[in-house]
Amino acid sequence: MSASIEDVAKRAGVSIATVSRSLRGLPDVAASTRDRVVTAARELDYVASPFAARLASGRSSTLGVVVPFINRWFFAEVLGAVETVLSAAGYDLLLHNLGDSDGRERFFSMLPVRKRVDAVLVVSLALSDYEVEALSSLELPVGVLGVKHPGLFSVRIDDVAAARSAVRHLLSLGHRRIALIGGDTDDPMRFTPPHHRGTGYRDALTDAGIDVDPALEGLGYFTVAGGEAAMLQLLALDERPTAVFAESDEMAYGAMRTIRRAGLRVPYDIAVVGFDDHATAGLLDLSTVRQPVAEQGALLARGLLASLAHDTEPSDLVLDTELVVRGSTVPAASVYAQVGSGD
Amino acid sequence: MSASIEDVAKRAGVSIATVSRSLRGLPDVAASTRDRVVTAARELDYVASPFAARLASGRSSTLGVVVPFINRWFFAEVLGAVETVLSAAGYDLLLHNLGDSDGRERFFSMLPVRKRVDAVLVVSLALSDYEVEALSSLELPVGVLGVKHPGLFSVRIDDVAAARSAVRHLLSLGHRRIALIGGDTDDPMRFTPPHHRGTGYRDALTDAGIDVDPALEGLGYFTVAGGEAAMLQLLALDERPTAVFAESDEMAYGAMRTIRRAGLRVPYDIAVVGFDDHATAGLLDLSTVRQPVAEQGALLARGLLASLAHDTEPSDLVLDTELVVRGSTVPAASVYAQVGSGD
DNA sequence: CTGTTAGCGCCTTCAT
DNA sequence: ATGAAGGCGCTAACAG
Numbered sequence: 001m002s003a004s005i006e007d008v009a010k011r012a013g014v015s016i017a018t019v020s021r022s023l024r025g026l027p028d029v030a031a032s033t034r035d036r037v038v039t040a041a042r043e044l045d046y047v048a049s050p051f052a053a054r055l056a057s058g059r060s061s062t063l064g065v066v067v068p069f070i071n072r073w074f075f076a077e078v079l080g081a082v083e084t085v086l087s088a089a090g091y092d093l094l095l096h097n098l099g100d101s102d103g104r105e106r107f108f109s110m111l112p113v114r115k116r117v118d119a120v121l122v123v124s125l126a127l128s129d130y131e132v133e134a135l136s137s138l139e140l141p142v143g144v145l146g147v148k149h150p151g152l153f154s155v156r157i158d159d160v161a162a163a164r165s166a167v168r169h170l171l172s173l174g175h176r177r178i179a180l181i182g183g184d185t186d187d188p189m190r191f192t193p194p195h196h197r198g199t200g201y202r203d204a205l206t207d208a209g210i211d212v213d214p215a216l217e218g219l220g221y222f223t224v225a226g227g228e229a230a231m232l233q234l235l236a237l238d239e240r241p242t243a244v245f246a247e248s249d250e251m252a253y254g255a256m257r258t259i260r261r262a263g264l265r266v267p268y269d270i271a272v273v274g275f276d277d278h279a280t281a282g283l284l285d286l287s288t289v290r291q292p293v294a295e296q297g298a299l300l301a302r303g304l305l306a307s308l309a310h311d312t313e314p315s316d317l318v319l320d321t322e323l324v325v326r327g328s329t330v331p332a333a334s335v336y337a338q339v340g341s342g343d
Numbered sequence: 344m345s346a347s348i349e350d351v352a353k354r355a356g357v358s359i360a361t362v363s364r365s366l367r368g369l370p371d372v373a374a375s376t377r378d379r380v381v382t383a384a385r386e387l388d389y390v391a392s393p394f395a396a397r398l399a400s401g402r403s404s405t406l407g408v409v410v411p412f413i414n415r416w417f418f419a420e421v422l423g424a425v426e427t428v429l430s431a432a433g434y435d436l437l438l439h440n441l442g443d444s445d446g447r448e449r450f451f452s453m454l455p456v457r458k459r460v461d462a463v464l465v466v467s468l469a470l471s472d473y474e475v476e477a478l479s480s481l482e483l484p485v486g487v488l489g490v491k492h493p494g495l496f497s498v499r500i501d502d503v504a505a506a507r508s509a510v511r512h513l514l515s516l517g518h519r520r521i522a523l524i525g526g527d528t529d530d531p532m533r534f535t536p537p538h539h540r541g542t543g544y545r546d547a548l549t550d551a552g553i554d555v556d557p558a559l560e561g562l563g564y565f566t567v568a569g570g571e572a573a574m575l576q577l578l579a580l581d582e583r584p585t586a587v588f589a590e591s592d593e594m595a596y597g598a599m600r601t602i603r604r605a606g607l608r609v610p611y612d613i614a615v616v617g618f619d620d621h622a623t624a625g626l627l628d629l630s631t632v633r634q635p636v637a638e639q640g641a642l643l644a645r646g647l648l649a650s651l652a653h654d655t656e657p658s659d660l661v662l663d664t665e666l667v668v669r670g671s672t673v674p675a676a677s678v679y680a681q682v683g684s685g686d
Numbered sequence: 687c688t689g690t691t692a693g694c695g696c697c698t699t700c701a702t
Numbered sequence: 703a704t705g706a707a708g709g710c711g712c713t714a715a716c717a718g
Contacts, residue, residue: 052695
């Protein structure tokens with residue numbers, strides 16, 4: 001077996017208590033003593049057994065991170081940022097991927113993070129009362145990304161306002177018949193974005209005095225393929241839209257593809273705005289709403305770590321988004337005429 | 344605090360040893376006793392403290408998973424599959440994302456998984472001797488995905504053969520001037536695919552009696568943007584290629600985009616083959632080499648778990664790949680003529 | 687089949 | 703500034 005604290009103590013000629021104090025950087029240790037201990041530890045290639053330390057201290061230096069689908073761009077991006085923060089702080093990251101509603105149910109009923117993490121970070125789930133209660137029963141700091149819950153830490157963007165700004169952009173270009181490609185608000189996994197971004201879309205239209213037309217709202221399920229299919233339906237309408245707001249860039253990609261396949265041009269026949277500013281949005285010249293993805297994850301992770309260190313109160317942080325106008329949006333065809341007539 | 348094993352023991356009227364045995368499903372416990380214990384545990388909402396259990400047993404029921412970049416499609420896909428297997432088996436997953444060569448260096452020198460996992464799973468890294476030695480020093484089962492190392496478990500595909508089949512496909516269509524868009528073989532992160540797939544490309548050409556032309560090998564860095572840039576250079580050649588083999592679908596997407604932007608047609612002016620059968624390859628009608636991504640992760644995870652359970656010997660599993668021909672590859676223009684002339 | 691009893695390796699008072 | 707000693711909560715012989 002590898003070296004234990006006692007081996008180090010013997011080699012340094014001190015007690016195990018002093019070894020513990022020295023190696024953890026606690027005060028009240030003579031510099032010379034600490035040096036001897038550190039040297040001995042290095043020579044023995046010693047690292048403390050985390051389990052023994054956790055059992056004795058009650059702290060686990062571990063964060064539980066819960067994501068709905070690890071293999072989607074947004075979640076992977078968040079996870080990467082969280083991992084960076086945690087590993088820099090010497091924390092372990094226990095990963096839980098829900099996958100589907102069964103996995104979700106299993107997670108919240110079993111709570112596999114019980115007695116093994118100091119805090120939990122949940123990404124982009126609209127939590128039910130039951131789920132919030134389950135998390136609260138852990139009596140740990142809990143952070144949620146994307147939603148606000150009383151008593152929980154949160155970092156998010158204002159999805160409603162962000163969506164509104166995207167649709168307003170289209171309105172300002174003269175578009176009046178604007179479609180929505182969104183997620184399923186009845187999805188069993190209950191993501192937060194579909195609700196909020198859909199609301200922002202409708203708000204913007206209403207504010208502009210335009211009636212909301214349910215026929216213009218397609219379901220894209222946050223995938224490229226879904227965006228493609230949704231756009232196909234929209235093109236089949238008697239009066240097709242002149243612009244589309246997709247609740248994610250990936251759905252926007254699908255929509256653009258369908259539009260072009262139908263022999264129409266983006267943006268001249270149909271303008272498209274996405275949401276996220278996904279890595280390839282620039283390449284595809286897609287106008288979109290940029291949100292700070294990694295930053296949300298990093299800030300939430302840091303907030304939780306800070307709370308563990310100083311017992312801070314739950315906070316709610318709302319980050320800014322930014323409309324990025326690229327080539328996929330231009331004035332509606334109808335506007336050219338109006339402008340030409342000097343309106 | 345929450346209930347401990349002693350609370351359960353008292354409530355069930357047995358000793359803590361019996362509680363331990365009952366709850367872990369060990370033999371030699373009377374059914375009636377076990378029932379009482381299980382009931383008591385449920386009533387108290389008891390779960391064993393993993394740290395105490397780990398300290399006492401020496402087993403951690405935890406796997407360390409190391410990925411180069413969590414936010415790339417391939418790794419996220421693998422990670423998802425691994426997580427599914429582990430959580431089903433009651434194992435915890437400790438995630439380590441290397442990110443860059445600094446992170447990599449840090450991981451292998453500090454070995455933050457030390458004393459906290461039962462096995463380690465490393466994804467797609469060409470390990471240096473030093474790194475293999477570091478992993479071996481853990482004296483744990485180690486699995487690597489994508490490469491073979493003596494003494495380590497591995498699951499992989501035959502990258503050389505797979506790449507060769509893709510290039511052969513182009514050759515069989517009559518293409519003679521075939522470009523490669525690959526990863527940087529000098530990349531400090533040293534992925535395994537660039538080496539092997541590049542070799543397969545060159546082998547296929549050589550086998551067909553075609554000289555390998557370094558000018559036809561572009562660097563796409565496994566990103567869409569990189570593929571785009573590499574293709575731009577290839578188009579600038581005096582004699583441009585009639586076909587391209589990209590070592591990943593994402594690079595192929597970039598290449599296709601550049602080709603079209605240049606006013607050329609895929610596949611008629613330039614045929615494109617990718618690698619992976621990425622989720623959107625079908626949508627983009629890209630011919631490619633399908634590899635079982637999630638399956639590789641799942642099999643490796645299961646192999647490691649099996650090794651923990653039965654102390655099996657390290658195994659090396661090579662999974663099949665499959666050439667998926669779609670619309671991005673057709674016979675070279677030159678071939679039409681030949682066919683037309685009755686050749 | 688069940689109970690007793692050492693540890694597992696460290697942290698943390700409490701003394702000194 | 704350092705040491706001694708009692709847990710932390712469980713597992714794993716060993717008895718019986």
